[in-house]
């Protein structure tokens with residue numbers, strides 16, 4: 504089964520259109536494409552995968568899911584062709600001086616894919632790009648030594664590499680149970696404008712989406728706290744597992 508290539512790569516939902524931002528996105532986390540191939544676009548997702556806004560609601564609508572999977576198939580099947588198509592699209596005057604958010608859902612799932620984006624940022628200096636990412640190690644290796652001047656990134660908590668984030672030097676984002684908790688923690692709220700992740704203060708708070716079963720699952724704590732608790736549980740289990748392997 505052939506997956507049709509998307510005709511347009513960059514889109515706008517209502518929220519981003521209101522602030523003039525364009526968006527490229529992939530399907531969230533793991534799934535199976537119509538041709539049977541499996542994927543994982545968020546290899547460093549931690550507790551966020553069980554609280555992911557992009558795995559429920561409109562993101563599950565067949566047309567939306569198909570569009571995101573067509574985007575991913577293009578990247579996987581023909582990275583060089585996708586890069587050329589993205590460059591061609593970004594050459595249009597409507598992107599001049601604009602912000603492009605890389606990923607509404609999904610993440611930089613491989614070195615090759617991130618490196619392709621870095622080439623695109625440099626080749627289109629008239630546009631600006633930003634992202635949230637949980638790929639801390641990949642960014643330390645591939646982006647931080649020589650970052651493109653028109654690219655901003657924010658490390659978002661809730662991933663398996665949270666422990667590598669340095670709140671004193673990195674731009675960070677955390678998901679809070681509500682707006683009041685964001686203010687109380689002294690973070691700037693992303694509700695003001697999504698590009699605050701690129702241009703605002705270095706600590707950004709996102710209120711949990713108003714999805715009842717996800718809100719109940721998150722409870723009164725932040726993603727960073729849930730991930731730290733999960734990390735501690737894993738660390739406690741690890742010596743037991745090692746002991747069991749030795750005894751086997």
Ligand code: SF4
Pocket residue numbers: 531532544545548549551552554555556557558607608609610637
């Ligand atoms: S990294 Fe983002 S898109 Fe992926 S599972 Fe986590 S919250 Fe969802």
